[in-house]
Amino acid sequence: MIGFYLHSSGEVLGVIQIMSVHFDYFIPDWRTYMETIGYNVLVLVREGKVKYEINGDEVVAERGDVLFIPKSTRRSGANYMDSPHQKHTILFKLDTGLSTGIPFLDQGRFIKLKIANFQYASHRCERLYEEMRGGKSFRSFICLGIMQELIGLLAREMEKPELAPMKQKYAQIVRTYLLEHYREPIEIEQLARLIHRSPNYTTALFKEVYSHSPIRYMHQLRVMEACNLLLNSDMTVTNIAQYLGYYDTSYFFRIFKKHSGMSPTEFIIQGDQSQLFP
Incomplete structure (x- = not known):
């Protein structure tokens, strides 16, 4: 205790x-x-x-x-x-x-x-x-x-004030799409079309409900999947980056460090996913 x-x-x-x-x-x-x-x-x-x-x-x-x-x-x-x-x-x-x-x-x-x-x-x-x-x-x-x-x-x-049911519904539609397609190229304009609203409204709405922009949430999902692959697969860092939609490996390194606080190499050495997102 x-x-x-x-x-x-x-x-x-x-x-x-x-x-x-x-x-x-x-x-x-x-x-x-x-x-x-x-x-x-x-x-x-x-x-x-x-x-x-x-x-x-x-x-x-x-x-x-x-x-x-x-x-x-x-x-x-x-x-x-x-x-x-x-x-x-x-x-x-x-x-x-x-x-x-x-x-x-x-x-x-x-x-x-x-x-x-x-x-x-x-x-x-x-x-x-x-x-x-x-x-x-x-x-x-x-x-x-x-x-x-x-x-x-x-x-x-x-x-926080209670969100209107329609706002929650729109945000959930966007989130579900991101969960299913996070490895694919995603633009805010295509997310906005899902709910028939403007890109600025879609970004603000998603951030109001989930505290992050849709694009940041997409990167978080990718980094979480990267962590699983780094620990539980034989894929190289370059292959993982490409698998997750990052065709510039140096950009993947920057995104990974931004969201996890360490580089992919440092994460592999540490080997402990519980240390992420401090």
């Missing part, structure tokens, strides 16, 4: 103790039985769907959804429609005698929302999972810093 103090203007606000961090990877017949939990739970769903019963209400969470399940909740969970899912789960306790300044923590209320910067949050959860399992120096400081960041990101998301 790892604990730390949250500070604001030098004032001690509260203490969080990380109990455990889990990564559920498509577990058949996954379930957790009904109980009143004595800790808080933060869940980020990466793939598929998961079903919870929260104080008598059914909640279904899918890719991109974040759940905060507070202490003393009566909760059970299972695969949705018997289909396995992939998710990160963080169990932690909070000193209830002190205020954190984070409304959903202090009020102890259940929340469910779709986080805008899903890929970044996923990588932070991966890093936390790896650090909790390892024994590297300064592990506790790193884990606690990541946990604080995740809570802060969630609190910030909750402050």
